[in-house]
Amino acid sequence: xxxxxxxxxxxxxxxxxxxxxxxxxxxxxxxxxxxxxxxxxxxxxxxxxxxxxxxxxxxxxxxxxxxxxxxxxxxxxxxxxxxxxxxxxxxxxxxxxxxxxxxxxxxxxxxxxxxxxxxxxxxxxxxxxxxxxxxxxxxxxxxxxxxxxxxxxxxxxxxxxxxxxxxxxxxxxxxxxxxxxxxxxxxxxxxxxxxxxxxxxxxxxxxxxxxxxxxxxxxxxxxxxxxxxxxxxxxxxxxxxxxxxxxxxxxxxxxxxxxxxxxxxxxxxxxxxxxxxxx
Numbered sequence: 001x002x003x004x005x006x007x008x009x010x011x012x013x014x015x016x017x018x019x020x021x022x023x024x025x026x027x028x029x030x031x032x033x034x035x036x037x038x039x040x041x042x043x044x045x046x047x048x049x050x051x052x053x054x055x056x057x058x059x060x061x062x063x064x065x066x067x068x069x070x071x072x073x074x075x076x077x078x079x080x081x082x083x084x085x086x087x088x089x090x091x092x093x094x095x096x097x098x099x100x101x102x103x104x105x106x107x108x109x110x111x112x113x114x115x116x117x118x119x120x121x122x123x124x125x126x127x128x129x130x131x132x133x134x135x136x137x138x139x140x141x142x143x144x145x146x147x148x149x150x151x152x153x154x155x156x157x158x159x160x161x162x163x164x165x166x167x168x169x170x171x172x173x174x175x176x177x178x179x180x181x182x183x184x185x186x187x188x189x190x191x192x193x194x195x196x197x198x199x200x201x202x203x204x205x206x207x208x209x210x211x212x213x214x215x216x217x218x219x220x221x222x223x224x225x226x227x228x229x230x231x232x233x234x235x236x237x238x239x240x241x242x243x244x245x246x247x248x249x250x251x252x253x254x255x256x257x258x259x260x261x262x263x264x265x266x267x268x269x270x271x272x273x274x275x276x277x278x279x
Contacts, residue, residue, distance in 0.1 A: 009184065011207050014214045015146035017231045021097075021122075031100050032194050055138075055261040056084045062262060063134050063166065063275075065090050071134045072160070074123045074153075075141040079105030079116070086114045093117040095126050124152055131162045137169035138260050140271070143235045150235075154249040158278055167251070170260050170273040177236035179270075180215045182208055195221045195228070213237070239265075239272060251276045 022029065059065060059081075067089030073082045076094030078101045086092040086109070096102055099120045109116045119126065124145075135157055142150065157167050183206045190202025203220040217232040237245075243253055254277050258269035265272070 008203050008220045014209050014212045015233055019230045022230045052080050058262040069133045072132045073136045077101045079108055082116055083108055086116045095119045095121055095123045097122045124149055132160055133162055133165050135167045140170050140172050142169055143171050144233055158250050167276040170271055171237045173270055173272050174236050174238045175268055176270040177213050180208055182206055196223055246276055250279050252279050
């Protein structure tokens with residue numbers, strides 16, 4: 001028991017382990033994530049409906065989305081952005097490796113008679129010859145990736161953008177990192193049964209890595225006949241570190257905001273949103 005508790009509380013190196021598939025491709029947890037997406041009142045798997053509506057309206061206006069726009073939403077989930085964007089007449093592609101969410105998005109598109117190209121894929125491995133006017137990566141998806149993974153993704157975006165195309169995305173800021181507190185929690189059926197339909201015991205250890213500006217929620221889940229460990233990493237940025245990372249990968253920031261609804265940029269905000277183009 002002592003050694004087991006010692007392992008539960010062991011702090012790994014930054015991005016030492018990567019378990020995203022456990023969240024997004026496990027049938028049970030994928031369905032739980034879909035329900036979070038569809039809860040219009042909370043910021044869980046997606047932001048609340050009021051914010052999304054405002055964000056979509058601003059994106060359409062700011063980036064002049066219309067019937068001539070070719071657009072891709074990476075990590076599109078159940079289509080909360082792709083659906084209204086396609087209603088402008090834009091040619092929309094959505095990529096996500098949560099099949100449950102994509103199936104829901106396809107159903108909505110069929111009901112609304114929208115021609116949206118939905119693809120079930122890990123977007124780190126997704127390949128296409130298509131070129132886009134606008135690429136979206138919203139709800140701070142970029143932050144959960146390791147430096148190596150981020151480099152892979154930025155290289156993909158650079159090749160997929162049209163000459164004047166834009167990438168629009170958001171991240172959590174250093175201000176948000178400063179609010180993270182290290183903690184250890186233990187409870188039965190942690191997160192209200194999110195991890196399993198059967199009884200389980202969950203441990204969550206939250207760690208901060210000051211030098212790297214990274215946090216980790218490490219979940220250790222004990223069911224009757226199995227143990228799982230899920231690592232939820234999060235990288236935080238300021239505008240300079242974000243600018244440097246883009247420039248190292250042949251991209252540059254052309255607009256900056258404090259959220260994906262166009263809130264004016266403030267260095268004290270918990271979020272940073274940027275429009276990026278090829279150098």
